[in-house]
Amino acid sequence: MKSRRVRTRAGLPVSESERVLFGGALRYDLSFTRHEMPLLRMGLWAMARQFPAMMGTVARAAWREDRCALLALLGAEVGQGVLRAFTLVATNQVLVALFAAGPTPARLRQALPALAAVAVVAVLSSLLSAVSTAASGQLEPKIERVCTARFYQGVIRVELAALEDQKVHRALDAGRFGTDSIRMMLGSSVLVLNALIGLIAAAGVLLLLHPLLVLMLFLVAAPKGWSAVLSARRQYDSRHTWIEHRRAISVITQKLTDQACAAEIRVHGAGRLLVDAYADMSRTMEREQQRLARAEAATQTVASAGSGLAALGAYGVLWLLLTGGGMPLAVAGTAVIAVRTSSAGLLALVMQFNRLYEEAMYLKDWEDACTLAERHAIPDSGDALSGPLEEVRLETVSFTYPGAASAALDKVDLTIPRGTVVALVGANGSGKSTLAKLVAGLYLPSDGRLLWNGTDTRDADREAVFGQVALLAQDFPHWPMTARANVHIGRSDQRLDQWRVERAADGADATDMITALPHGWDSLVVKGFERGTQLSGGQWQRLGGARARYREAALLVVDEPTSALDPRAEIETFRALRALTGGGTTVLLITHRLAATASADLIYVLDAGRLIEQGTHTQLMALAGGHYRSLYEIQAAQYATAAPDGSGRRDSADGEKHPKTAD
Numbered sequence: 092m093k094s095r096r097v098r099t100r101a102g103l104p105v106s107e108s109e110r111v112l113f114g115g116a117l118r119y120d121l122s123f124t125r126h127e128m129p130l131l132r133m134g135l136w137a138m139a140r141q142f143p144a145m146m147g148t149v150a151r152a153a154w155r156e157d158r159c160a161l162l163a164l165l166g167a168e169v170g171q172g173v174l175r176a177f178t179l180v181a182t183n184q185v186l187v188a189l190f191a192a193g194p195t196p197a198r199l200r201q202a203l204p205a206l207a208a209v210a211v212v213a214v215l216s217s218l219l220s221a222v223s224t225a226a227s228g229q230l231e232p233k234i235e236r237v238c239t240a241r242f243y244q245g246v247i248r249v250e251l252a253a254l255e256d257q258k259v260h261r262a263l264d265a266g267r268f269g270t271d272s273i274r275m276m277l278g279s280s281v282l283v284l285n286a287l288i289g290l291i292a293a294a295g296v297l298l299l300l301h302p303l304l305v306l307m308l309f310l311v312a313a314p315k316g317w318s319a320v321l322s323a324r325r326q327y328d329s330r331h332t333w334i335e336h337r338r339a340i341s342v343i344t345q346k347l348t349d350q351a352c353a354a355e356i357r358v359h360g361a362g363r364l365l366v367d368a369y370a371d372m373s374r375t376m377e378r379e380q381q382r383l384a385r386a387e388a389a390t391q392t393v394a395s396a397g398s399g400l401a402a403l404g405a406y407g408v409l410w411l412l413l414t415g416g417g418m419p420l421a422v423a424g425t426a427v428i429a430v431r432t433s434s435a436g437l438l439a440l441v442m443q444f445n446r447l448y449e450e451a452m453y454l455k456d457w458e459d460a461c462t463l464a465e466r467h468a469i470p471d472s473g474d475a476l477s478g479p480l481e482e483v484r485l486e487t488v489s490f491t492y493p494g495a496a497s498a499a500l501d502k503v504d505l506t507i508p509r510g511t512v513v514a515l516v517g518a519n520g521s522g523k524s525t526l527a528k529l530v531a532g533l534y535l536p537s538d539g540r541l542l543w544n545g546t547d548t549r550d551a552d553r554e555a556v557f558g559q560v561a562l563l564a565q566d567f568p569h570w571p572m573t574a575r576a577n578v579h580i581g582r583s584d585q586r587l588d589q590w591r592v593e594r595a596a597d598g599a600d601a602t603d604m605i606t607a608l609p610h611g612w613d614s615l616v617v618k619g620f621e622r623g624t625q626l627s628g629g630q631w632q633r634l635g636g637a638r639a640r641y642r643e644a645a646l647l648v649v650d651e652p653t654s655a656l657d658p659r660a661e662i663e664t665f666r667a668l669r670a671l672t673g674g675g676t677t678v679l680l681i682t683h684r685l686a687a688t689a690s691a692d693l694i695y696v697l698d699a700g701r702l703i704e705q706g707t708h709t710q711l712m713a714l715a716g717g718h719y720r721s722l723y724e725i726q727a728a729q730y731a732t733a734a735p736d737g738s739g740r741r742d743s744a745d746g747e748k749h750p751k752t753a754d
């Protein structure tokens with residue numbers, strides 16, 4: 092690849108505000124920015140060489156989706172090119188008739204058939220253009236939809252462990268930006284094809300009239316084409332310089348209207364700093380724009396002068412051919428018309444070609460992402476699970492996150508029997524959430540075996556495993572939908588059942604909270620939309636709990652389900668979880684609230700990825716110097732000082748409406 096000198100933001104002045112706020116120019120480190128400025132690095136010839144491959148990709152996708160529309164589109168474009176050549180030939184005949192000797196009415200009569208042919212061709216050309224517009228209008232959204240759906244269907248099946256790999260994650264993220272590129276590429280390909288066929292048609296007719304006329308076409312077209320390339324690249328450069336400035340400025344201005352920042356903007360006076368920074372950075376941008384505009388004006392002047400000189404030379408050649416070479420005046424007239432129309436199309440060709448090249452890179456990302464998603468997909472087949480869940484067993488299971496230096500789980504052996512509450516306890520980072528995700532079938536062990544009713548999850552039909560699991564993860568999603576949809580999405584493959592939704596909400600102590608919302612179950616639990624409302628952390632946790640319960644799965648995995656709940660809701664949640672086991676549900680509970688684990692059937696204690704203790708609360712408390720016992724005693728000690736008079740007053744817990752004042 093030919094390397095060019097690229098003018099990056101690094102070469103531009105950086106305002107004092109950018110230095111203070113960002114430590115220099117602000118550059119995104121996101122997948123889509125990788126392709127910025129590629130046009131300036133790539134030589135024109137290198138780009139032209141890639142043209143057939145780019146067209147091939149678009150044509151293949153279009154062929155797959157709607158070959159009739161593609162054929163209509165191609166036929167209409169080629170037809171228009173042929174008609175353009177025909178127009179030139181007919182125009183030549185009109186001119187021959189007009190420049191012939193004889194009285195004017197007779198010459199006009201003689202030109203009439205050719206004139207009529209030009210008119211008919213113009214009508215036909217308009218019809219073909221309409222066919223082309225209709226066909227591309229049919230194709231473009233279709234291939235965009237199919238490509239986008241293919242991408243997202245692939246992405247949602249990628250193994251979670253693969254997503255943890257930054258390289259895979261970035262590549263998949265980059266694929267998002269390629270889905271609309273295919274539509275734009277189709278549009279650009281048609282325009283490029285149209286301009287190319289037009290040029291070939293003009294060159295072909297000129298070649299027939301006189302070989303030297305083709306030379307003249309290129310003589311005039313070359314400087315115009317070159318100036319179009321220069322102009323396109325300069326505009327591209329300018330656009331991307333703008334983008335960086337604009338992004339940095341919008342990072343600041345967005346915060347000025349952000350609700351979450353409103354308090355500090357006022358109390359700390361942060362708003363003044365940001366508004367001043369905006370003005371400062373805008374001034375830098377203005378200077379840069381002025382510099383670019385001056386450079387652009389100079390280039391355009393030089394390019395136009397070159398193009399004028401080339402035209403002068405070309406018309407000189409035409410003059411010589413007319414005076415000395417015996418070329419008829421009509422042929423010269425046709426040549427002038429051909430040159431003028433062709434050079435107008437040239438600018439469009441260069442602009443669209445640049446765009447095509449730019450979009451092609453994003454499309455390549457889309458193709459790579461689709462391939463990668465397929466390579467890392469969760470297999471869609473496997474051994475069926477034998478009957479309803481009886482037990483989940485881990486046999487010396489180890490798990491290391493991709494790229495991590497040490498194992499998150501190290502040779503863990505444990506069993507989760509049906510119809511019990513099994514608690515996982517341990518310090519932050521001890522591996523509880525990781526273990527829960529392995530049990531749910533989201534990760535496969537790096538070593539050892541994880542058995543669902545005796546079936547290794549590596550061989551099992553993972554869809555069947557997922558079908559038996561309900562998960563309330565530590566960082567469960569807050570779906571930007573209605574409260575009802577937030578619950579129903581727990582089992583969205585089944586029809587929405589309001590009675591079941593309400594029962595799940597009852598079980599998660601969420602009913603009162605939801606019915607008190609301005610629009611009840613129809614409230615959007617996302618701000619910024621009509622019927623939108625913002626839920627508190629604890630309210631979200633109740634809604635998440637309702638979603639997990641609505642799934643009515645054999646194994647309920649709840650990871651810190653009460654971290655944001657008030658004390659009374661917390662007690663109620665643990666009681667409700669316990670009650671679920673009566674119906675045969677198995678509960679895997681992760682919590683730091685050890686008062687709740689006291690009633691668990693089994694407690695597993697993790698430390699740095701290792702299983703260090705197991706048993707019931709009573710058994711673990713009997714272990715002198717045990718890890719669980721020491722954690723429990725630390726928590727219990729906090730409460731020992733809570734009510735100094737020892738009366739155990741339960742003012743707020745009793746639902747007292749009036750605040751009490753300490754005396």
Ligand SMILES: Nc1ncnc2c1ncn2[C@@H]1O[C@H](COP(=O)(O)OP(=O)(O)OP(=O)(O)O)[C@@H](O)[C@H]1O
Pocket residue numbers: 255492493495499517518519520521522523524525526565
């Ligand atoms: N996605 C990840 N990629 C790499 N390492 C991870 C990832 N998630 C967790 N880890 C690491 O794995 C170890 C176990 O993490 P895990 O989230 O399972 O702990 P935990 O017991 O749930 O902690 P907490 O009580 O804070 O929720 C930690 O060292 C953590 O840094």
Ligand SMILES: [Mg+2]
Pocket residue numbers: 523524525565650
């Ligand atoms: Mg965790």
